[in-house]
Amino acid sequence: MLIHIGFGNIVNTQKIIAVVSPDSAPIKRLVQGAKEKGLAIDATQGRKTKSVLIMDGSQVVLSALLPETIAGRVQDIAEFSEDK
Numbered sequence: 001m002l003i004h005i006g007f008g009n010i011v012n013t014q015k016i017i018a019v020v021s022p023d024s025a026p027i028k029r030l031v032q033g034a035k036e037k038g039l040a041i042d043a044t045q046g047r048k049t050k051s052v053l054i055m056d057g058s059q060v061v062l063s064a065l066l067p068e069t070i071a072g073r074v075q076d077i078a079e080f081s082e083d084k
Contacts (some may be wrong), residue, residue, distance in 0.1 A: 001077050005053065005063040005070060009043035013074055016058040019067045022049045034060035 001013045008035075020027055031052060034040040040060045047064035054060060063070065 001081065002032075003070070003073050003077060005043055005061065006065045007043065007045040007047075008062070009063055011053060011055070013077060016053055016074070017056055018054045018056065020052050021067055022062070025078045027052055029069050030054075031060055031062065036060070 001017050002010045003013050003016075004010055014078040022028065031040060031049075037058075038077065040062065042062045044062050049062045049064065051063045051065055051067040051070055052071070053063060054059060
């Protein structure tokens with residue numbers, strides 16, 4: 001299943017390992033390391049990064065949506081899939 005993470009950007013929910021806030025020092029180091037290795041995908045469209053999606057395969061996706069918003073969307077998709 002795919003999920004909208006803001007500004008027309010979509011990711012595969014099956015590849016998401018974690019959705020975290022970008023404020024802590026370890027996450028900032030993780031994002032910087034991913035940028036240096038070319039594994040960071042900036043989906044913020046120039047806005048402030050409010051969440052970091054850690055993906056299967058070491059990619060890191062930066063989003064301007066709050067982690068709670070993204071988690072809610074993932075949960076809505078999971079509930080919709082269960083109803084089928």
